[in-house]
Amino acid sequence: MVEYTELVIKRLLNKYPDKLHTVLKHKNNTELFVAVLLSPQCNDNQVNKVTTNLFKRYKTFEDYSEANIKSLYKELKGLNYYKTKARHLKKASQIIIEKFNGKVPQTMPELLELPGVGRKVANVMLNEGFNIAKYGIAVDTHCIVVSQRLGLSKNKTADKIEIDLKRRFPEKYWKILSNLFIALGRDTCTAKEKFCTRCVLKDICISSEDK
C-alpha cells in the first residue's frame, strides 16, 4: 500500500505543483480563520466573494465580537447557513479574545472548543496558517469522493476517512494531501462525473474506467 500511496502523491504533485494551498483569499491568520469558518457547505468562490467585502469592514476579532448580528447576517447572506455562521463567528471571536489573548489557537483541542470549528476547519487553519500538519488531514467533500474512488477508504464520514488517510500516508504528506485531492476532485474526479481518460491516476486507480 505504501508504494501505491507514494505513487498517488508523486503523480498528483507532478500534475498540480501550484495547487498546494487553499484558494480561500486571506492576508493574515485572522482572515484565514474567518474564511475557513465560513467555508463549510459552500464553494470557495462563494466564500471569496463574501469575504472581499467583509474584510474591508471587519479587521480584528474585536470587530467581529462587537458586530451587530443583523449587520453580520447581511454581510454573510451569500453563504449557505449564513445565520448560523454569523453567530458562530461572533461567539468564536469572543472566545478567542477572552481565552486566547486575541490570537487563533494553534492546537487541535483548543480550536475544537470554538463554535463552528470541526476537524476540517481546524486542520486547514493549522496547515495553512501555522504550517502544522501533525494533527491531521483536512477532509472535504472532494477528498471524500477521491479517497473512496482510489480505494483509500471505505468509510463515508470525513472523520473516519481522515483516520484511514492518516494510516496510509506518511505524516510528511498530510499537509499537501488535501489540496492535491481537492485539485483532482475539482477538474477530473468530480462528485457528479469522473473523467478517467484524462486522469493521471487512470492506470492505478481501482475505480478507473480507462485502464
Ligand code: SF4
Ligand atoms: S481514474 Fe477516474 S475514478 Fe480514479 S481518480 Fe481518476 S478520475 Fe477518479
